[in-house]
Amino acid sequence: MASGSYSLMWFRKALRIHDNPALEHASRASSFLYPVFVIDPRYMDPDPGAFSPGSSRAGINRIRFLLESLSDLDSSLKKLGSRLLVLKGDPDQTIIRCLKEWNINRLCFEYDSEPYYQSLDEKVKSLASSAGVETFCPVSHTLFNPLEIIKKNGGRPPLTYQSFIKLAEKPSWESSELNIPISSLPPVGDVGSCKIFDVPTLRELGHSDFELDENTPFRGGESEGLKRLKDVLSNQDWVANFEKPKGDPSAFHKPATTVLSPYLKFGCLSSRYFYQCINDVYKDVKHSVPPVSLLGQLLWRDFFYTVALGTPNFDKMKGNRICKQIPWNESDELLVAWREARTGYPWIDAIMVQLRKWGWIHHLARHCVACFLTRGDLFVHWEKGRDVFERLLIDSDWALNNGNWLWLSCSSFFYQYNRIYSPVSFGKKYDPNGNYIRHFLPVLKDMPKEYIYEPWTAPLGVQTKAKCIIGKDYPKRVVCHDSASKDCRRKMGEAYALNQRLHGLVSEHDLTNLRRNLEEKYQTAEMNCRSKRQKRSC
DNA sequence: GAGCCGTTGTCATT
DNA sequence: AATGACAACGGCTC
Structure with a gap:
């Protein structure tokens, strides 16, 4: 030795x-x-x-x-x-x-x-x-070596999921034994004059004033991750038939997805081991397939890692060759309302509260608030929303977070900007009673279900009885979704046309010009809507 | 240049 | 639950 x-x-x-x-x-x-x-x-x-x-x-x-x-x-x-x-x-x-x-x-x-x-x-x-x-x-963080995939594709990353799948084929370690138990490790030697600490507590690091009313219910660590994996795998039907878009974003007592993402993010759980476990369940059983299947989710992760590595300035709009150049709003007022759960749309605000308290929200909930902030309603820059997610999510992952914001803002990967999530009806179809809203926005807990997704429409008598006056106890809407989303569609259309005309080479100057044009055109519409709403005192 | 495809929209109609 | 209208995008393949 x-x-x-x-x-x-x-x-x-x-x-x-x-x-x-x-x-x-x-x-x-x-x-x-x-x-x-x-x-x-x-x-x-x-x-x-x-x-x-x-x-x-x-x-x-x-x-x-x-x-x-x-x-x-x-x-x-x-x-x-x-x-x-x-x-x-x-x-x-x-x-x-x-x-x-x-x-x-x-x-x-x-x-x-x-x-x-x-x-x-x-x-x-x-x-x-x-x-x-x-x-x-x-x-060993990903299933594949992203550099090898890029090389295989001639030096550029594949930009669609299907082309990624074709290139990736099967992982090299697919049938190797990955989880060999270790019985002992070599001893730690003399540490000399290096100052060694125990793992600190939050308090020892100086964090003392954090809220204690409700924190993330998810505990970190490999043991927790493997336990959670075991729980997931014990329900073989669920694993085999998993289809991502079918999950319920309003489920929070028992989330509709695995919540293994934070464990994968820190590598508490090996994505390769997870992959093998899913494949074991799939053997001889009818199962869903990528992109929607559980295995498909791991492939999405690798897809975004690969594109992110092969794309300079992946986390920015400027200088990012796969990112549409869009004249997002420059005002921070709407960003802050969104971030602080004060948009006046209970479905959106409840999600933002869960994000802050739990550090985790369902995938479709992420879609709703990201769409609302960017191309759907507020027209705020995706980078600003990205920063908020990056800070608050326990599973925030550089490649995935940026990739998904590019996706949801229709800046890259996905371009059907007419498809906008309704901040009212999307949540309602999963949770008509508004239990999710009642939990995360207790100020609305006594609002009748007829009004809980649109409390500004509740008659004053109803608001009084529910002990929630709109504009006092809970904010008025920052925008009217009907007009705001129509404006966003038109703005996206004009921005896309500009990108096409200039073959993606949109300068700062071009963007400023377009922004000025759009502001002139659409400010009036939203102002009109705002004053109408004030007359109706909603 | 046409045709096909794309993880997850909404609303009205059947 | 499934369908079509809405209005129509870019990437990829041929």
Whole structure:
């Protein structure tokens, strides 16, 4: 053993023991194994200036989910004779310092295709290699290697799901045994002068003033993720017949989807292991197929990872070659109303409350509020909505979040901007009584079901009896959906025409001009509607 | 250049 | 529950 390697396993995602190739490699023929997680203060320290409790980058629910995942990882490592070494500081400097301090000759971490990690890992790898440290960075976060798919497609990512499926074919590891139990790990060596922490609590990080009335019901960690997976798999009929668009977005006591996304996001659950489990259920049973099936959802994830990696400025409108250039509103007033659940549309506001409290909302609920903010009603820039989701979601994932905002705003992938979700009727068809609204917007809990989706239409007597006066206890609508959505359709039409005319090469100047034109044309319409509504005092 | 396809719209009608 | 009108998009294949 004395001649074995000194290995450092750097955890970022892949917060798991099962199907973790980097961890397996790091523990093979090692005298000592140092399992490390670096807490970046920018990600974890409180930021009182942010619009919700949490750090400058993440809301409180996701920080908590991460801490729970780290605790669980630490206890799993301890069962195998090891432990998690938590350090604080700039990730690259901290890792480089550890390599020197501990005489590491092998550095292992999971490949990550996000831009943040692409540049961080480049730096760390080059410093490691100049110090003579071997690095091992396997692809294990996704089913496929996104770089290989892009290469196979001639250097550009496939832009449709079907072309992605054709290119991807079957994963190389499909019939390998991925979840081999580990019985023990090499010991952790001397840590020298490096300051090692236990996994901190939220309070130890300085987060103390977060609301306690209702937080996310989802606990982080590999153990929780595997337990949840087991629960999902125990209902084989449900797994086999799953069809994504058929789920009920208003179900919250028992969500209509798996809620495995936060576990996949942090790598508490291996997407590859999940894939194999689903395939096991599919064997000899009639089952749904991609894109709507459960397996299809994992393929969507890989699809977005691939497009995101192969598209410069994927997370922006400007300089993004697959993104339609659209003259979104520049006012922040409507954005804030949406973000703070004050649009006056109970279905939209209830979803935004659930997002803030739980850090998780159903996929179709995400569609409703994203469509409403952008092309459906408010015409606010998708990047601003993206930022809100990125902060508040416990499962927020760079590629998926940006990809879905591009999709829902009809900026890329999906272009049928006439299909707009109604902020009234969409929710009503699943939950006619408005139980979802009553739970997340208790101010409306006594509103009769006839009015709960459109409380501004309730007679004053009804509002009084329900102890909810519109304009006082609950806000008036920020826009009238009928006219606002019609304006949005026309604006999208004009923006699309401009993009087509200029072959996508729309300059800042072109966009400003169009914005000015559209404002002149449509401001009057919405103003008229607003004053009409004021006369009706709704 | 035409034709087909696209994970998940709404509303009215049957 | 299923259908068609609404009004009609871009990407891909041929």
